[in-house]
Amino acid sequence: MLETVKSPARGGRIKTLLAPKGWRREKMQHSLPEVFASVPVPAQGSFWKKLLAFSGPGLMVAVGYMDPGNWATDIAGGAQFGYTLLSVILISNIFAIILQYLALKLGIVTERDLAQVCRDHYSPVVSFCLWVLCEIAIAACDLAEVIGSALALNLLFHIPLAVGVAITALDVLVILFFQYKGFRLIESIVASLIFVILACFSYEILASHPDFFPLISNLIPKQQIMTNPSMLYIAIGIMGATVMPHNLYLHSSIVQTRNYERNEAGKKMAIKFATIDSTAALLFAFFINASILIVAGATFHNTGHQGVADIMEAHKLLAPLLGTTLASTLFAIALLASGQNSTLTGTLAGQIVMEGFLNIRLKPWLRRLITRAIAIIPAFIVTLVYGEKGIANLLVLSQVILSMQLSFAVIPLILFTNNPKKMGSFANSWYTQWTAWTVAIIILGLNIYLLYDTFR
Numbered sequence: 001m002l003e004t005v006k007s008p009a010r011g012g013r014i015k016t017l018l019a020p021k022g023w024r025r026e027k028m029q030h031s032l033p034e035v036f037a038s039v040p041v042p043a044q045g046s047f048w049k050k051l052l053a054f055s056g057p058g059l060m061v062a063v064g065y066m067d068p069g070n071w072a073t074d075i076a077g078g079a080q081f082g083y084t085l086l087s088v089i090l091i092s093n094i095f096a097i098i099l100q101y102l103a104l105k106l107g108i109v110t111e112r113d114l115a116q117v118c119r120d121h122y123s124p125v126v127s128f129c130l131w132v133l134c135e136i137a138i139a140a141c142d143l144a145e146v147i148g149s150a151l152a153l154n155l156l157f158h159i160p161l162a163v164g165v166a167i168t169a170l171d172v173l174v175i176l177f178f179q180y181k182g183f184r185l186i187e188s189i190v191a192s193l194i195f196v197i198l199a200c201f202s203y204e205i206l207a208s209h210p211d212f213f214p215l216i217s218n219l220i221p222k223q224q225i226m227t228n229p230s231m232l233y234i235a236i237g238i239m240g241a242t243v244m245p246h247n248l249y250l251h252s253s254i255v256q257t258r259n260y261e262r263n264e265a266g267k268k269m270a271i272k273f274a275t276i277d278s279t280a281a282l283l284f285a286f287f288i289n290a291s292i293l294i295v296a297g298a299t300f301h302n303t304g305h306q307g308v309a310d311i312m313e314a315h316k317l318l319a320p321l322l323g324t325t326l327a328s329t330l331f332a333i334a335l336l337a338s339g340q341n342s343t344l345t346g347t348l349a350g351q352i353v354m355e356g357f358l359n360i361r362l363k364p365w366l367r368r369l370i371t372r373a374i375a376i377i378p379a380f381i382v383t384l385v386y387g388e389k390g391i392a393n394l395l396v397l398s399q400v401i402l403s404m405q406l407s408f409a410v411i412p413l414i415l416f417t418n419n420p421k422k423m424g425s426f427a428n429s430w431y432t433q434w435t436a437w438t439v440a441i442i443i444l445g446l447n448i449y450l451l452y453d454t455f456r
Helices: 047-054 057-063 068-081 086-110 114-121 124-157 161-179 183-208 212-217 229-242 245-257 264-299 311-322 325-358 364-418 420-426 430-455
Strands: 002-008 014-020
Touching: 047 264, 057 086, 057 183, 057 245, 057 264, 057 325, 068 124, 068 229, 068 264, 068 311, 068 325, 086 114, 086 229, 086 245, 086 264, 086 364, 086 420, 086 430, 114 124, 114 245, 114 325, 114 364, 124 161, 124 245, 124 311, 124 325, 124 364, 183 264, 183 311, 183 325, 229 430, 245 264, 245 325, 245 364, 264 311, 264 420, 311 325, 364 420, 364 430
Parallel strands: none
Antiparallel strands: 002 014
């Protein structure tokens, strides 16, 4: 059941909003209040003008689906097993589209992000545990960003990995600069970097000359993915790298940056355009993830280099195998763009999760330094002790950790969006409920199997 409550809006004004009955009024503050409803949406504009106004959050979410962690799992999967794991990327992307739809709907309808809804619904102990698990996932994701950016700096400018890891701590200053220039600027930067990655891998695809028919046939899942432990490990890593738990918190928050009528008709319109934006952006992410695996499969697996399992080795072999140094250079540029893009969205996700679960508001620079320190320390130690090989293993492991944390975000999200008391008429239909629970069961089942196989 929904009731109308009053809460502070931007500029110190009082704004009326719909909130689930029983929620404590003092907690009704907006997610990312500094940018809430800051992007105008034309009330009488055409379909395309409205779509343009709502475009942006989807791309910011899609960044998490093409971060450096994806590169590690996709390269390892392509080199070892060719195009076989393409079906895993496709299925993961479909799962992502479904789950991000639920996240954006929760944010638009309740005007609360997923972390805030968890805090409202669960006891303080449960909320704290969920926050800890989410912070572990964000730390694993941030670890991938740190390593990816350090690797890119090494490949492009020959900066030692340990120094590159330390340099990534400084990107907090860049993020702080852009945060105060408006949310649309951040979205534009993210979109530009995605275009760079897309252009680089379009070239890589053309240069690697993949086999078209085997590629298409492997979009259908093969039984050996479940029976081969090595293949299953990488498959779950791909799923963990593709369906990112912190992205669900991020998306439920940033969809609220649009300024539309906060009534049933306005929210219905917002869900429609936000879903189009999210789906289109995630299709871009699918193309890039698939491209990484296809390039690895065509360049390494089909030429007898199945042992290639990390970014550094892949970069070294691209130029001689494809016959052009441009391939290696564009590969490194795309990696740097991916790492920096992930840094932007990871910062916002960390802020949303901490403020939502704990209702603690830290200075952005302090929040970023804390998360960066958590990621930098293990990356720095592994780099000094084990070098490139240790970095590669740590990158793949970070994605498996993400997959392990996924259920703790997915299950509450499904429960909340199924609940008419929280969602009113926007509660999930029986078909959506069935689909969402199927996705959750598959994810949970794969993770349990991986744990059993690992300890066995």
